[in-house]
Structure formats: C-alpha cells, structure tokens
Amino acid sequence: MIFIYKRYLSHSIEKHLVSTKLVEGDVVKMRLNNFKIKNLPINKKISDGSGLNLTLTSRDNGNWTFRYTYNGKAKEMGLGSYPEISIVEARNLALEKRTLKSNGIDPIYEKRTLKKQKQEKDKRRFSHIAKDYIEDNKAAWKNQKHAQQWHNSLRDYAFNILDEVPFHCLETDHVYKVLKPIWYSKAETASRVQQRIARIIGYGISRGYYIGSNVADWKTNITFLLKKPYREPKHHPSLHYSQLPDWYAQLNKVNTITTRALMFLILTIGRTSEVTLLNFDEIDTAALYDPFTSPRKIADKSI
Numbered sequence: 001m002i003f004i005y006k007r008y009l010s011h012s013i014e015k016h017l018v019s020t021k022l023v024e025g026d027v028v029k030m031r032l033n034n035f036k037i038k039n040l041p042i043n044k045k046i047s048d049g050s051g052l053n054l055t056l057t058s059r060d061n062g063n064w065t066f067r068y069t070y071n072g073k074a075k076e077m078g079l080g081s082y083p084e085i086s087i088v089e090a091r092n093l094a095l096e097k098r099t100l101k102s103n104g105i106d107p108i109y110e111k112r113t114l115k116k117q118k119q120e121k122d123k124r125r126f127s128h129i130a131k132d133y134i135e136d137n138k139a140a141w142k143n144q145k146h147a148q149q150w151h152n153s154l155r156d157y158a159f160n161i162l163d164e165v166p167f168h169c170l171e172t173d174h175v176y177k178v179l180k181p182i183w184y185s186k187a188e189t190a191s192r193v194q195q196r197i198a199r200i201i202g203y204g205i206s207r208g209y210y211i212g213s214n215v216a217d218w219k220t221n222i223t224f225l226l227k228k229p230y231r232e233p234k235h236h237p238s239l240h241y242s243q244l245p246d247w248y249a250q251l252n253k254v255n256t257i258t259t260r261a262l263m264f265l266i267l268t269i270g271r272t273s274e275v276t277l278l279n280f281d282e283i284d285t286a287a288l289y290d291p292f293t294s295p296r297k298i299a300d301k302s303i
Contacts, residue, residue, distance in 0.1 A: 032087055037062075052094040054082060064090040066097045070106050077108045124209060126162035126170065126200070130154050133203045150196055157182060157193050167204055172215040176225050187229045194222060 032048045038059070040046050045055045045065075053076075056062035064079040079085060079093045097107040130151070138147040158178050162170060175197055182190045198216035205214065215221055239247060248266060251259045265275045 034087070037082070037087075048087070048091070050094060050098065052079075052090060054090070056082075064093070066094050066107065068097065068101055068107065070101060070108075075106075075108055077111060121168055121209075122166050124167045126167055126197075127154070127159045129167055129204045129207075129209060130159075130200045132207075133200045136203075153189065153193055154196060154200075157189070158197055162197070168210050170201065170210070170215055172221045172225070175216045175222065179222070179226060183226050184229050191228075194218065 032046070032054065037054065037056070040054070040056050042056050042058065045053050047053050047067075051067045053065045053067055054062050055065070060083070062082040064082055064085055065076050066079050067074070067076045069075070077097070079090055079097075082090070085093070100107045100110055134147050134150050138144065141147065161178050162174055165174065175194070178197070179190050179194055182193070194216060195218075198214055198218065201210060201214050201216050204210040205212075213220060244266070248263065251263050261275050264270075265272065268275075
C-alpha cells in the first residue's frame with residue numbers, strides 16, 4: 001500500500017478517495033506497482049503496507065526498508081535496492097522478516113548474526129582446518145613426530161593453493177592442482193598428501209564447515225583424474241630352501257634367544273606371533289606335527 005497524508009491532496013481527489021474507501025483516517029492507501037513507483041516523489045518514504053517501505057533516491061533507483069516494532073521499540077532495516085529487488089521480491093523479504101518476528105526473533109539481530117557467520121565462513125581457510133585436525137588427533141598418534149610431518153607436507157605442497165579460496169569453496173580442481181605436479185615425480189609423497197587432504201576435508205564436513213562430498217576422496221574423485229603410478233614390486237629378502245640346512249647350522253652357533261626362537265620357528269613352520277608370544281604351557285611335547293595347543297589365529301587382534 002502507498003500511504004500519503006491527506007493534507008497533500010486536493011479536496012476533489014480526497015473526496016473521490018473517501019468515496020472509494022481508499023482513505024482511512026489521515027492516510028491514503030494504494031498498492032505499489034511499477035507504474036506508480038515511477039511517479040512517486042524523490043526522497044520520500046512510501047509504504048507498500050505491512051511494514052514494507054520504498055524511498056526513491058532518483059527517478060529510477062531507490063531503497064527498500066522494513067519497519068517493525070520489537071519489544072516495544074520501533075526498528076527499521078534495509079532489504080536491498082530498487083529496481084535490483086523487484087516489488088514481488090521485496091514483499092517476500094518483508095514476509096520473511098514478519099515471520100521471524102512472529103517466532104520471537106528480531107530480524108535485525110538475525111541479519112547481523114548471519115552476516116557475522118558469513119564473514120567467519122569467508123575467512124576460514126584449509127590451513128586453519130588442518131591445524132585444528134592435527135591438534136584434535138595428535139594425542140591418538142603413536143609417534144608424536146607425525147604431527148610435524150603432517151604440517152610440513154601440507155605446508156610444502158597444499159596450503160598455498162588450497163588457501164586461495166575459503167574452505168567451503170574448495171573444489172576437486174584445487175586438489176588436482178596440488179597433486180598433479182608431484183603425482184609421478186614424488187609418488188609416495190603425493191599419495192600421503194592426497195590422503196591427508198581427504199582426511200582434513202572429511203573433518204571439515206563433520207564440523208559443518210563444508211557441504212557436499214569430499215572433493216579429495218580417492219574413490220569418488222581423484223581416481224578419475226590421476227592414476228596410481230606403476231611401482232616395481234618389492235619382495236622381502238628370501239633364502240632358497242636348498243641353502244636352509246647350512247644357514248640353520250650357522251644359527252646354531254649363535255646362542256641367543258633370538259636365534260633359538262628363529263630355529264624353533266623354522267622347525268615348526270609356525271607364525272612369527274605364535275613364536276614371539278609363546279608360553280611354555282602352550283607346547284604339547286607329545287604332538288608329532290603341531291606342537292602348538294594355543295588357538296591363536298591371524299585375525300587375533302591382540303597379537
């Protein structure tokens with residue numbers, strides 16, 4: 001509605017408006033539309049009704065505001081510029097503010113809170129989340145050097161690129177730019193960096209700092225961009241069975257617990273853990289083939 005004081009109207013116009021019920025008390029009511037806006041006075045606040053106001057700063061530009069009362073105090077907040085914000089959009093925004101107010105929320109306080117959250121969100125970078133992740137997890141790492149290793153690898157290869165945008169804006173392409181230069185030349189390092197970036201982004205998702213899938217995840221993202229480099233298989237040192245008797249004889253000359261345990265393992269073809277954790281009462285000396293009576297299995301997590 002447009003509210004205009006009657007004293008600004010001619011007597012004939014006022015009489016017509018009264019007869020058509022467009023006048024209540026000292027105010028004229030008319031819904032705004034684009035045609036009426038073009039004929040509004042400059043620098044005069046005009047109400048569209050329900051707290052929505054428009055003030056033209058020039059013939060083609062203006063500002064929308066929402067006026068309301070909260071806890072007995074009159075307040076007014078900006079809703080945006082006209083014509084960037086259309087009449088329909090401005091009415092919808094005003095409706096949102098009235099809904100907040102009806103739920104006991106001050107629209108201005110809500111706006112400031114959201115603005116502060118957005119500022120914090122825009123300042124948050126990958127390196128900040130990485131620092132938090134390391135701090136929260138270092139106590140669970142057996143080797144305390146891991147924390148420094150994590151930081152060093154991410155500092156050397158990831159921070160400069162991933163900190164270019166806010167954490168919540170990270171995309172797969174950012175991770176790709178980190179990994180591509182070192183993926184084949186420093187394969188082991190690149191693999192660790194990828195895993196660490198994925199862990200940190202997963203941590204950020206859990207903290208609510210990032211919405212969406214993990215852009216550094218190997219199975220769902222990175223595997224389609226980079227292939228695992230070929231690695232020559234590395235075999236454990238081995239001894240040909242024909243040389244075993246001579247080697248066993250050499251072990252027999254060294255009288256230590258370690259050599260005796262190794263000789264026992266060779267004779268029984270037992271597993272390493274079965275020998276190193278063996279108790280004497282677990283040995284059945286009467287058994288012909290299998291001297292072990294303990295039901296230890298490979299899956300035994302205590303071993």
